[in-house]
Amino acid sequence: MKKNHTLSIAAIVTSMVIFGTIGIFRRFIPLPSEVLAFTRGVMGSVFLLIVLKLTGRTFDTGSVRQYWRSLALTGAMIGVNWILLFEAYNYTTVAVATLCYYMQPVIVILVSPLILKERFTIRKFICVIVSVTGMIFVSGILNDSGGTSGSLRGILLGLGAATLYAAVVLLNKKITGVPVYEKTIIQLSCAAIVMVPYMIAAGTMKSYPLEAGQSLALLTVGILHTGIAYAIYFGAIENLPAQTSALLSYIDPVTAVLLSALFLHEPLTGLSAVGAALILGSAMAGELKVHGS
Numbered sequence: 001m002k003k004n005h006t007l008s009i010a011a012i013v014t015s016m017v018i019f020g021t022i023g024i025f026r027r028f029i030p031l032p033s034e035v036l037a038f039t040r041g042v043m044g045s046v047f048l049l050i051v052l053k054l055t056g057r058t059f060d061t062g063s064v065r066q067y068w069r070s071l072a073l074t075g076a077m078i079g080v081n082w083i084l085l086f087e088a089y090n091y092t093t094v095a096v097a098t099l100c101y102y103m104q105p106v107i108v109i110l111v112s113p114l115i116l117k118e119r120f121t122i123r124k125f126i127c128v129i130v131s132v133t134g135m136i137f138v139s140g141i142l143n144d145s146g147g148t149s150g151s152l153r154g155i156l157l158g159l160g161a162a163t164l165y166a167a168v169v170l171l172n173k174k175i176t177g178v179p180v181y182e183k184t185i186i187q188l189s190c191a192a193i194v195m196v197p198y199m200i201a202a203g204t205m206k207s208y209p210l211e212a213g214q215s216l217a218l219l220t221v222g223i224l225h226t227g228i229a230y231a232i233y234f235g236a237i238e239n240l241p242a243q244t245s246a247l248l249s250y251i252d253p254v255t256a257v258l259l260s261a262l263f264l265h266e267p268l269t270g271l272s273a274v275g276a277a278l279i280l281g282s283a284m285a286g287e288l289k290v291h292g293s
Contacts (some may be wrong), residue, residue: 017252051227070171076191131247137274
C-alpha cells in the first residue's frame with residue numbers, strides 16, 4: 001500500500017511538472033487558445049487510442065458503458081473549464097486569472113471532507129493557507145497596479161474555472177473500475193466536442209498553416225502535455241486522498257514560473273521565489289503528515 005502511495009505521489013509530481021512546461025511550448029504555437037484546447041483534446045484522445053491498439057488491448061466498452069454519463073459530464077466540464085479560463089484572461093490580468101484558477105486545490109481540500117469523508121486536519125489547513133500565500137506571491141498580483149486587475153467578471157470566470165476543475169477531481173474519485181486510458185480518452189474527447197460551438201461563435205473554426213517547428217510543438221502539447229500527462233494524472237488521483245493531490249497540484253505553477261525564468265528569460269522576482277518555496281514546502285509538509293499518521 002505504501003509503495004502504491006509513493007508511486008502515485010511520483011506520478012502526480014511528474015504530471016504537474018509536465019503541465020508546468022506547457023507555457024514554454026505555447027510560445028511557439030500561433031493558434032488561438034480555444035483552437036489549441038480543441039486540438040489538445042483530439043490529439044490526446046487519438047494518441048491514447050493508438051497506444052491501446054499498439055499494445056494489443058481492446059477498448060473496455062463495458063466499464064465505460066457503466067459510467068458513460070459521469071465520464072461525458074466530467075469531460076464536458078473540462079472543456080467548459082478551459083473556456084472559462086480563456087475568457088478570464090480577456091477580462092482581467094493573467095496574474096489575477098491564474099490566482100483565481102489555482103483556488104481549485106483549496107476548493108478540493110475544503111470540500112473533500114463533506115463529499116469524500118476525508119479527514120481535514122489542522123496541519124492540512126495550515127498547508128492550505130501557506131500554499132495560497134505562496135500562490136499570491138508567485139502570481140505577481142502584488143506587483144500589478146493596473147486597473148483591469150479588479151475586473152469582477154474576470155475574477156468570477158477564473159473562480160468558475162477553478163470550481164469546475166475541482167468538481168472534475170472530486171467526481172473522478174467516484175468513477176471506479178474504468179481503466180485510466182479509457183477514462184482519459186472519453187473525457188478528452190468530450191472536452192474537445194464542447195470546444196466546437198465556442199470556436200464557431202468566436203469565428204476561429206478554420207485551418208491554420210504551421211511551420212515544421214510549430215507543428216512539432218503542437219504535437220508535443222497534444223501528446224505529452226495532454227494524452228500522456230492527463231492519463232498519468234487521472235490514474236494517480238484514484239490512489240491518493242483528494243487533499244494530497246490538491247496540494248501537489250501547486251507544483252504546476254511553480255514549475256511554470258521557474259522554467260519561464262530559465263528558458264524564456266522572464267523575470268523571477270524575490271516574491272516569486274519565496275512563493276515557490278512556500279508552495280513546495282507546504283506540499284511536502286502535508287504529505288509528511290500522511291506518512292506519519
